[in-house]
Structures are given as C-alpha cells and as structure tokens.
Amino acid sequence: MARRYVVLHHRSIPGRVDHFDWMFDAGDCLWTWATARPLRSDRADRADATRLSDHRLDYLQHEGPVSSNRGYVQAMERGLFDITSIVSGQMVLQTRGARMGVLTLYRTWPESSGTKSPEATWRIDFRPTRNEAS
DSSP: OOEEEEEEEEEOOTTSOOEEEEEEEOSSSEEEEEESSOOOSSSOEEEEEEEEEEEOGGGGTOOEEOTTTOOEEEEEEEEEEEEEEEETTEEEEEEEESSOEEEEEEEEOOGGGOSOOTTOEEEEEEEEOOOTTO
C-alpha cells in the first residue's frame, strides 16, 4: 500500500542551520530525517542525514511558519512510496510522483567502533528509475 512522503525546506531562525526534512508516512506519525542539502532527482545522489524525532502527519500538507518560532517550511517535493525492505538498520523505499526511483535510508558506524554503537550516522541514497509506462 502506497504511503505519502514530503521533503520540506526548513528555513530556520538566525543561529540555526537551514536544512531539508525528509518525512515519510508511518501511519500515525512521520518518520523524519534531515539533510543539509536536497538530493538530486535526475541522477544518483547521496547525503548524510540526521534522524529526527517523529513528526505530526500535519506536515504532509503544511507550508509556512513552524510553531514556537522555529522558522518556516516550504514543500520541495511530494510523492508516494512503498517500503521494499527493512533489514538491519536499512530501509529501502520505492518512490514515485515527484521523484521516481529507489531511496535507501541506512545507518553507518565508524570503523573504529567494531560494533553497532550509538555513534552511528545516517545516509540517504537515491537511484532514479525510468518510468516504464512512458
């Protein structure tokens, strides 16, 4: 069953860094990651990401000021996704609509840790696919 996603450009208040929020409908909330820049949709691309707390479903449609004077958000893209797999810290999504392709969210750990330590960072990879119907 397809679910909705949105990428919001979050323009922050002075002293905070602007970023892009990647939000995915998880049923009762939005799983959310932030990247410093948007990912290209016309070719393969990758960005480091930060896992944020889950957000309210309202953000699928919201554009404008963020409560408590936390800046302003503007939708950069909206679309649908299906979860292809979730395995060991990696989630693979098939996206369509504004972005056609495979989006992979995964955790990486420092080589020096030797284990899956709390110092893990997230990455988002995108690989476009052709629309077979066109």
